[in-house]
Every structure is written in C-alpha cells, then in structure tokens.
Amino acid sequence: MREVAPERLVFCSTHTHSGPDTMGIWGPAVGEAPYKTGRDHEYMEWMMEQIALGVSRARSRKQPALIGFAENAEDKSEWVINIREPGYHDQTMSVMRVDGVDGRPIACFTNFACHPETLWEHNTLISPDYVHHLHKVVEEKTGAVSVFANGALGGMVTMSLPDETPLAERRVFVKKLGKALGQFAVSAWEKAKPGVVEGIVHRHERFFAPFANKQLFFVAHLGLIEREIKRGKVETVLHAWRIGAAQFVTLPGEPLPAVGFRAKELMNGKTKFLLGLGDDELGYLMMKKHEDDPKYHYERTVSIGSAGVEAILQTLARLTKAG
Numbered sequence: 001m002r003e004v005a006p007e008r009l010v011f012c013s014t015h016t017h018s019g020p021d022t023m024g025i026w027g028p029a030v031g032e033a034p035y036k037t038g039r040d041h042e043y044m045e046w047m048m049e050q051i052a053l054g055v056s057r058a059r060s061r062k063q064p065a066l067i068g069f070a071e072n073a074e075d076k077s078e079w080v081i082n083i084r085e086p087g088y089h090d091q092t093m094s095v096m097r098v099d100g101v102d103g104r105p106i107a108c109f110t111n112f113a114c115h116p117e118t119l120w121e122h123n124t125l126i127s128p129d130y131v132h133h134l135h136k137v138v139e140e141k142t143g144a145v146s147v148f149a150n151g152a153l154g155g156m157v158t159m160s161l162p163d164e165t166p167l168a169e170r171r172v173f174v175k176k177l178g179k180a181l182g183q184f185a186v187s188a189w190e191k192a193k194p195g196v197v198e199g200i201v202h203r204h205e206r207f208f209a210p211f212a213n214k215q216l217f218f219v220a221h222l223g224l225i226e227r228e229i230k231r232g233k234v235e236t237v238l239h240a241w242r243i244g245a246a247q248f249v250t251l252p253g254e255p256l257p258a259v260g261f262r263a264k265e266l267m268n269g270k271t272k273f274l275l276g277l278g279d280d281e282l283g284y285l286m287m288k289k290h291e292d293d294p295k296y297h298y299e300r301t302v303s304i305g306s307a308g309v310e311a312i313l314q315t316l317a318r319l320t321k322a323g
Ligand SMILES: [Zn+2]
Pocket: 015, 115, 254
C-alpha cells in the first residue's frame, strides 16, 4: 500500500486477550519462559492485507465532514476496576463524533481504558471481547461506524469480576460490560456538537528509549520478538495530533493509570484522547515507584523499565508543546 505515507497512519490494538499472538511471546513455554514463537506468519500477512484494504477503502470514500467532541466522566466502577490500586484509574471516556455535511452520521471514535480480557484463560475461541458489544450498541444507536482505541489500561485496569468466575458467567458478563460501555459512548455522542473544525496538525517522532529487561532481551535474541533491541535501547514512535480543539496522543504500550494521568497533564487540548498500544507494544509502561513495589511484580516482567517510560514522557512533552 503506497497511497498514504506510513508515518500518517496510526495503528492501535484493542489488546484482546482472546486473539492470535502478534508479538511472538505467547507461544509454547516452559513455565513462564516461551521457547517458540506464537506468531502465525500466514495470519500476520492476512491481517496486514486486511488493514491495508481498510485504509484504502476509507481513503476512497473520504468526504467533507463535521466533527464534534464530548466526554463521559460518569463513575464506571460497577464495570471496570483497577485490581492493583482500587479506585485509581481513568474513568473518562472521550468520544469523537463525525457527521457528513448533510448531517448523516459517519463515525464514532471512542477512547476508554479497560483490558479486553473478560473471557479469561479457559476460553479457546478468538473473540474481540467486550469491544464487539460496545461497537454493536454504538452502531445500532447512532448509525455511525464505531471505532475504539484503548487507554491507560496497564497494571491492572480490567473488568469487575473475581478471577475464579467460570467461563459461562464470563460470556454473559462480556455482553453486559460491552453494552454498558457502549451506552456511555452513545450518551457522549449525543452531547457532541459536530461543526467545522479549523486545523488538523499531526506530529510524530521516532526515537530510542532505554530498555532494561533481561528476560525480554533474551527472548528477543531467541528470535521470538521480531524487532531489534541492542545496547539497552529500543526504537519506538510517538504521535500527537490535534483536530480542532481536541488533542490525541499515542503511547507505545500499556500505560499504568499513573502514566496515563501524567501524559494527560502534558496535553492541553479541550478533549483529550490517549491511545494506548499505539503503533507499538513495549509492554507495561510504569513509573519508578511501581518498579520498586512488589505488588507490580508481574508487570515488571513485561516492561521496558521506568527509564524507558521517562524517555517516552519527555518526547511526549516535546510533541505536545510544539502544538
Ligand atoms: Zn495487558
């Protein structure tokens, strides 16, 4: 696909835990140590073709549009919780509403933080988890195409269910969760006032971030992670863009709520969109205080380390300051 410059495209994964392994570290393992890639190359090629097709199709259908923004800041703790630090997570859902100039709905873009892992470990079927049900509600009620990007979902923002909940109950809950979140998105959509937006500015920066994780370094050297990690550094990318008064940024992994809140403090748009797992997945993005806290032992094993996160936040500050 050569129609669009690659740096003008931003890919985000919803991070469903019921999807194929696109990273390579979720294949067969001895204990916690993977020894064989979980990536299926045929699937990866097919997926990339589908993405290219989607971009191409969207581009061929472009049209003048009116855009509006709104947030839903209602308490969602009946559905979504932070199991590491109860009550501390970003409950704000940000929504971008796109209408045609004739007033017909085109798209609803929703940004909210929650791990799509409701179906948990005994599910063997591929599933988009709650995101599917969110899309269904949004599309039925607005008539627009629903798009979703996850937020600061790391360590550990997830559905409000005890670990031991059986799969049958989870299948019921996943619908309820998606419907509830979809309904919050619809209520924000209804508040958004689409209008002509002045100015779309996009900035991005590729840079090297410190990488301090021996286990992941080893796994990369086994060839399970198909990317270059050398001399304690890993190359990644950040995007920041404005559409009218709204501001969007990407973070290249799974920010913990504290990192998400820091990132939002560095932003100055009226409505803020924080896209986690944006254009990259460097695992959990955590601060020094988390690294030193035994409660975050698991997250630390799948993280580039807090020095990498500081480098990311410094780059983000530069990009958002530049306007
Ligand atoms: Zn995760």
